[in-house]
Amino acid sequence: MAAEKASRLLSLSGLFPVYKPRGPTSAQLLSDLKMRLLREAGLKEQTKKRKQTLKIGHGGTLDCTASGVLVVGIGDGTKMLGVMLTGTKKYTAVGELGKATDTLDASGAVTEEKPYDHITREDLEDVVKTFIGDIMQVPPLFSALKQDGKRLSCLLREGAEVAPKPARSVVVYKLTVTDFQPPLFTLDVECGGGFYVRSLVSDIGKALSSCASVKDLIRTKQGPFTLDEHALREDGWDIAAVTRSLKEYAHLLPAGQGAKRLKSGENEAPLV
Structure with missing residues (x-):
C-alpha cells in the first residue's frame, strides 16, 4: 500500500488550489502540505533542493495576515505557476x-x-x-x-x-x-x-x-480558481483529495499556455 501511494504521489502533475488561513506564511503552509503528503506516502524529503523527492510550489504569495485561495503546483505543474503569478x-x-x-x-x-x-x-x-x-x-x-x-x-x-x-x-x-x-x-x-x-x-x-x-x-x-468553489481545506490534504482536485479542475486551465510552460519551463516559481 505504501509503495502504491508513493508511486501515485510522485506521478501527480498540475495545479490545484488550497485554502490558506490567517497566521502561517504561504511558504510555511506549502511546507506543511508537502510534509503531510510525503508522510502519507512513506517518503522522506531529500535535503538537496536540486534533488527534491517531491516538487511543489505556489503561484503568488499571500501575507501571513491574509487568508484565501493559494494555487499550488505539483510535479511538472510547478512550471505552469507563471500563469498564476501574472494572472488576475x-x-x-x-x-x-x-x-x-x-x-x-x-x-x-x-x-x-x-x-x-x-x-x-x-x-x-x-x-x-x-x-x-x-x-x-x-x-x-x-x-x-x-x-x-x-x-x-x-x-x-x-x-x-x-x-x-x-x-x-x-x-x-x-x-x-x-x-x-x-x-x-x-x-x-x-x-x-x-x-x-x-x-x-x-x-x-x-x-x-x-x-x-x-x-x-x-x-x-x-486565476480560474475561487475560494468557495475550489479551494482544498486542510482537513482534505491527502493524496486522494489532491488527485481528485487535479483532475476535476484541469479543464479550468488555459490549455495552450499550460502546455507551452510545461514544455519550456518558463516562469517557474520558487519551490519549497
Whole structure:
C-alpha cells in the first residue's frame, strides 16, 4: 500500500488550489502540505533542493495576515505557476481609516494617526474610481520582494536598511466599495499580477486627506480558481483529495499556455 501511494504521489502533475488561513506564511503552509503528503506516502524529503523527492510550489504569495485561495503546483505543474503569478486575482479587503502602520496592515506598528470624520461614503467612492485602470504603485517595504537576494520583510526585521522599490505599473480591473462604517470600509478588488492591496488602501487613505491600513484581507479568486468553489481545506490534504482536485479542475486551465510552460519551463516559481 505504501509503495502504491508513493508511486501515485510522485506521478501527480498540475495545479490545484488550497485554502490558506490567517497566521502561517504561504511558504510555511506549502511546507506543511508537502510534509503531510510525503508522510502519507512513506517518503522522506531529500535535503538537496536540486534533488527534491517531491516538487511543489505556489503561484503568488499571500501575507501571513491574509487568508484565501493559494494555487499550488505539483510535479511538472510547478512550471505552469507563471500563469498564476501574472494572472488576475480578486480580493475582499477591509480598510481602517485614520491609522497608518509600517507594514500597511494590522500586523504592524502604528506610525501615524489622522482624523477621518470628514470622509463620507461619496468621498470614498469618488476617490476609489481614480484607482481603476493602469496605475502606478509603490510596493510596500514589508513584502516578498528582494534586495541582495533576501526578502525585504526579512531584512527589515533584522534591522537592515532597505531602499524603497520604485513605483511600477499595475492594473486594477474592478474596484468597488461594498460597505462603509467609519473607520472601516470594505472593498472588492480585481487586479493583475504584482498588485499590492495594502499599498492601494494606504494610497486611498492619503487621497482622502487621512491615512489608512488593511485590517483584513481575503483572496477570493486566483486565476480560474475561487475560494468557495475550489479551494482544498486542510482537513482534505491527502493524496486522494489532491488527485481528485487535479483532475476535476484541469479543464479550468488555459490549455495552450499550460502546455507551452510545461514544455519550456518558463516562469517557474520558487519551490519549497
